[in-house]
Amino acid sequence: MFKDYYGILEVSPTATPQDIKAAYRRMSMKWHPDKNPGQNVTSVMQDINEAYAILKDSDKRNRYNQEYSRFEHYTYSNSRHSDSKTTCDAQSTWTYDYDVQSDDVRDDIKSAREYAEKIVAEFMASFKKATHDAASGAWDSAKGYVWVATFFVIIGLLVQLCYSTTKPTIISSNTIDDNSKEVSSVSHVDKSIVMGTPTDWTTYWIDNNSFSIAIPQTLELRSANDRYTKRLRNRGIVVNTDNVVFQQKGLANSTAGTEDKHYCRVIISHAKCRPGDVYKSDETEPISGDMQSELYDIVSAELAPDQEFVMSPLFKWIDINGQKAIEIKYKRTGNKGDTTNCTMYLLFNYDELVKMIVAYGERESDLWASDMNKIIKTFRWK
Numbered sequence: 460m461f462k463d464y465y466g467i468l469e470v471s472p473t474a475t476p477q478d479i480k481a482a483y484r485r486m487s488m489k490w491h492p493d494k495n496p497g498q499n500v501t502s503v504m505q506d507i508n509e510a511y512a513i514l515k516d517s518d519k520r521n522r523y524n525q526e527y528s529r530f531e532h533y534t535y536s537n538s539r540h541s542d543s544k545t546t547c548d549a550q551s552t553w554t555y556d557y558d559v560q561s562d563d564v565r566d567d568i569k570s571a572r573e574y575a576e577k578i579v580a581e582f583m584a585s586f587k588k589a590t591h592d593a594a595s596g597a598w599d600s601a602k603g604y605v606w607v608a609t610f611f612v613i614i615g616l617l618v619q620l621c622y623s624t625t626k627p628t629i630i631s632s633n634t635i636d637d638n639s640k641e642v643s644s645v646s647h648v649d650k651s652i653v654m655g656t657p658t659d660w661t662t663y664w665i666d667n668n669s670f671s672i673a674i675p676q677t678l679e680l681r682s683a684n685d686r687y688t689k690r691l692r693n694r695g696i697v698v699n700t701d702n703v704v705f706q707q708k709g710l711a712n713s714t715a716g717t718e719d720k721h722y723c724r725v726i727i728s729h730a731k732c733r734p735g736d737v738y739k740s741d742e743t744e745p746i747s748g749d750m751q752s753e754l755y756d757i758v759s760a761e762l763a764p765d766q767e768f769v770m771s772p773l774f775k776w777i778d779i780n781g782q783k784a785i786e787i788k789y790k791r792t793g794n795k796g797d798t799t800n801c802t803m804y805l806l807f808n809y810d811e812l813v814k815m816i817v818a819y820g821e822r823e824s825d826l827w828a829s830d831m832n833k834i835i836k837t838f839r840w841k
Contacts, residue, residue, distance in 0.1 A: 461530055462568075464510035464523065466553035472527060476515070483511040488753060492583070501579060506553070508575035509568075519567045526564045533557050656837050665703055666729050670806075670813060673837035675830040678705040678725065685711035703727040719794050723819040723827050725834060731811050738807035740782045740840060746774045758787055758803060761816065766791050769798050779838055782806065786835075790821070797822050802831075808840045 465472050468482040486507050490500045513519045534555065559565050656662055656673040663680070664671045674680075681688060681704040688711075705725040738744075746754065751774055758772045770790035777786045785805040793799035798821040806813045817834060819827035 461526075461555045461557035461559055462506065462510070463527075463530075463553045463555065464514055465527075467506050467510040468514065472524065476517075479511070479514045483507065483515075484750075493756075501583060504579045504582070505572070505575045508578060509571045512571035512574055513567060519571075522561060522564050522567060526559055526561050529560060530555070530557050657833075660837070662837070663703075665727065668841050669729060669811060670808075670838065670840050672725075672727065672815075672834065672839075674705050674725065674834065677708055677827075677830060678723065679708045679711055680704075681706050682711060687711050687713055690715060703729075721820070721823060721826075722793060722797070722799065723823075723831070724816070725831075726816045726818075728814045729811065730813075734810040737809065737812050738783070740806075740808045742807070743776045743783050746776065746785070754785070754787060757805075758789055761801075761803070762791060766793075779806075779836060782838070782840065784835070784838075793820055800824065800828075802835075804835055804838075806838065806840075813838075 465474070468474075468479065468486055470478055470482045474482070487504070488494065490503045490507060492500055513523050534557070559568065657675070660673040660675050662671050662673045687706075703726075707721045707723040710721075744750070754774050755772055762768070768789060768791055770788075772787050772789040774785065774787050777784055784807075787803040787805075789801050789803075791799050791801060799818050800821050801816060801818040804813075804815045804817075806815070815835070815838075817831045819831055
């Protein structure tokens with residue numbers, strides 16, 4: 460049995476590595492369970508990931524290409540439209556009755572198949588949990604699964620290529636080096652100003668010093684056991700402890716009924732990945748077409764069931780001290796009729812990524828906007 464990996468990804472055998480990566484992203488989104496309700500897409504997703512595992516590796520691809528040439532000669536001799544071709548569950552035709560001749564290629568295929576089966580099984584388990592949690596109203600818990608699962612499809616991954624960090628580790632400091640330097644820029648990246656940390660801000664090193672962010676004194680780090688968080692739990696609201704959350708100062712020890720007086724949040728998620736499966740910190744690609752649609756899905760996943768967009772999301776790449784990031788600005792409905800201004804940042808570093816959301820009530824823009832817009836400029840990878 461032989462699989463036409465180029466046929467699975469719908470690319471030419473002469474496709475560039477960039478073409479292969481883009482095709483993997485496109486096919487992953489095409490066969491995502493969300494886009495195929497009621498269909499069993501497991502086998503197709505396994506084939507997609509098996510194909511990508513081979514074609515993204517230059518050595519394995521070279522060996523596969525040699526076998527592919529023998530395969531093409533075989534199918535030409537036996538007619539590509541003969542009974543030697545079988546049809547898969549996805550109504551595609553990429554599986555052939557051809558015996559692989561190279562032992563190395565057989566080993567590569569076996570390894571790729573085992574890898575694909577494992578990560579797709581883990582993905583489907585996470586996807587089902589997210590669906591169940593969201594359906595049962597546990598939205599704060601489900602959102603973490605939704606953004607990871609959705610986002611990895613966008614960047615050419617499934618969620619199994621990453622393993623979320625467990626409880627985040629946080630170290631605070633009041634100092635940080637100011638590595639001011641000239642920042643390079645490309646045509647589709649907005650250049651941001653290099654800045655040092657204001658002297659009265661606190662720098663937090665997160666997840667074993669993977670990255671740092673500085674926070675103004677008007678915010679505090681949420682604790683799993685503060686009075687406000689306990690009230691949330693008592694009201695049946697699931698608190699996602701996988702995120703690092705900063706909130707307006709004083710909220711932790713506020714009394715019931717006063718928590719809606721102000722609203723300001725900085726919510727940070729961090730995930731580790733396989734090396735090379737996400738952009739390097741200085742890499743970008745234009746945001747258009749499918750990618751923009753997929754980014755929209757990520758932001759939509761952040762809305763609670765009773766929330767909706769007031770302003771549609773706006774997407775662009777920005778430059779932060781030489782590091783590239785996707786910035787997504789949007790407005791959503793908030794508490795007591797107020798509008799909430801939100802900015803999501805997606806930052807990449809070859810084998811890890813960070814999602815950060817900065818949000819505050821629009822009526823209090825004068826109070827929050829200046830500092831909230833500066834926070835992202837203090838972000839630094841280790």
